[in-house]
Amino acid sequence: MQVVSTRGAGPVPLADAIAKGQAPDGGLFMPPLAARQAEPWGETLRARATSALEPFFAGDKLYDALPEIIADSFTFDAPTRWIEPDTALLELFWGPTAAFKDFGARFLANCLVRLREPNREQTVLVATSGDTGAAVAAAFHRRPGFRVAVLYPDGRVSPRQAHQLGAFGDNVTAYRVAGSFDDCQAMVKAAFADDALSEEHGLVSANSISLGRLLPQMSYYVHASLTAVAAGRGAANFVVPTGNLGNALACLLAREAGLPIGDVVLATNSNRVLPDFLSTGRYEPTTSLATLANAMDVGAPSNLERLRDRFSTPAEVVRADWVDDDDIRATIRRTYAQTDEVVCPHTACGLAVRERLRDAGDEQAWIVAATAHPAKFAEVVEPLVGAPTAIPPALAALLARPSHAWPLAPSTDALRIALRQA
Numbered sequence: 001m002q003v004v005s006t007r008g009a010g011p012v013p014l015a016d017a018i019a020k021g022q023a024p025d026g027g028l029f030m031p032p033l034a035a036r037q038a039e040p041w042g043e044t045l046r047a048r049a050t051s052a053l054e055p056f057f058a059g060d061k062l063y064d065a066l067p068e069i070i071a072d073s074f075t076f077d078a079p080t081r082w083i084e085p086d087t088a089l090l091e092l093f094w095g096p097t098a099a100f101k102d103f104g105a106r107f108l109a110n111c112l113v114r115l116r117e118p119n120r121e122q123t124v125l126v127a128t129s130g131d132t133g134a135a136v137a138a139a140f141h142r143r144p145g146f147r148v149a150v151l152y153p154d155g156r157v158s159p160r161q162a163h164q165l166g167a168f169g170d171n172v173t174a175y176r177v178a179g180s181f182d183d184c185q186a187m188v189k190a191a192f193a194d195d196a197l198s199e200e201h202g203l204v205s206a207n208s209i210s211l212g213r214l215l216p217q218m219s220y221y222v223h224a225s226l227t228a229v230a231a232g233r234g235a236a237n238f239v240v241p242t243g244n245l246g247n248a249l250a251c252l253l254a255r256e257a258g259l260p261i262g263d264v265v266l267a268t269n270s271n272r273v274l275p276d277f278l279s280t281g282r283y284e285p286t287t288s289l290a291t292l293a294n295a296m297d298v299g300a301p302s303n304l305e306r307l308r309d310r311f312s313t314p315a316e317v318v319r320a321d322w323v324d325d326d327d328i329r330a331t332i333r334r335t336y337a338q339t340d341e342v343v344c345p346h347t348a349c350g351l352a353v354r355e356r357l358r359d360a361g362d363e364q365a366w367i368v369a370a371t372a373h374p375a376k377f378a379e380v381v382e383p384l385v386g387a388p389t390a391i392p393p394a395l396a397a398l399l400a401r402p403s404h405a406w407p408l409a410p411s412t413d414a415l416r417i418a419l420r421q422a
């Protein structure tokens with residue numbers, strides 16, 4: 001299929017949009033309206049992902065490789081686990097870096113590997129507030145022809161996130177920037193805007209606006225909703241912990257494609273731009289606040305432009321609520337006391353919103369997207385539950401490796417020099 005930018009550029013083939021990341025007019029490439037799928041959808045995550053994504057890739061040069069791309073990317077499952085009769089966690093953290101971003105990052109990498117021009121080195125340049133960088137690094141680790149440069153704000157990611165980012169080595173270089181995430185993002189943007197630098201290093205973007213990350217995230221909503229229906233539970237309602245709105249948008253796209261999905265509610269942390277926008281209709285981006293759910297510390301959600309482009313009245317298709325740090329702590333404690341489940345601070349935002357729905361008289365069952373494994377945020381979670389969190393094997397393997405990150409000043413010149421030295 002051909003895709004068009006939210007600001008009008010295009011149409012371009014989907015594979016080109018995936019290779020480019022951002023549209024040339026500064027907008028975001030929109031996924032086309034997918035034809036509603038006929039049955040059968042298959043049974044497994046991979047089969048269902050293939051059924052869901054095939055219409056988007058129809059006629060594309062990646063079409064024939066799609067089943068293989070999915071098989072190479074989704075080497076782990078996304079189970080739905082009911083922790084109460086009417087509340088489930090959709091566990092999205094069984095990938096190599098223990099957060100949902102593994103789904104999108106691996107799919108994108110497997111597309112870019114197949115799209116790469118032979119004999120041309122490419123550098124994947126990415127700014128991260130914690131989880132994106134590790135997922136992208138893991139996805140491109142030891143891939144011939146690619147190197148990865150990850151920028152993260154020094155001291156503002158969790159200790160395990162920091163260790164993870166520096167633990168890859170080989171073709172991955174981690175930089176700890178003396179600044180904020182916004183500084184990191186500004187440096188990356190400036191690098192991409194510099195044509196000479198871009199050309200010199202074959203810069204490739206892997207940030208969350210890439211369609212190569214957005215589309216595959218539909219897969220686990222497809223899988224979870226069909227699994228809920230097969231279990232006789234009816235259409236699935238989702239609460240999605242939200243920052244840049246990529247994960248939740250994928251859920252809305254799955255519903256649009258005809259999947260049995262009912263209500264969708266966004267849960268943000270104290271960065272309440274989205275709930276405020278949906279209740280007032282006014283969009284007021286700000287600089288982000290630091291919270292316990294650091295991967296959702298976003299003051300200007302990048303995918304909002306897509307939401308507004310697709311749905312003329314966003315408040316009619318999605319609701320949102322926000323959760324402060326005190327409520328995150330209380331929810332982690334309460335969830336552990338009531339269900340024995342240890343959840344990460346992002347998932348706790350989702351569970352807090354789910355609880356408020358119940359308090360407001362809602363009697364539906366809800367599936368909360370569990371976006372990261374709690375072991376990634378042990379320093380927050382363990383004191384609250386008073387017990388150590390079990391570390392999933394993939395994360396344990398990374399944490400057992402030595403870790404190194406280069407210090408970097410928050411300037412584009414510093415980045416330019418660093419890229420030449422790496």
Ligand SMILES: *Cc1c(COP(=O)(O)O)cnc(C)c1O
Pocket residue numbers: 099100101131132208241242243244245246247248295296346347371372
């Ligand atoms: C990135 C991230 C989020 C936010 O996802 P968006 O797609 O940016 O809305 C939530 N939780 C975790 C653990 C994340 O890493």
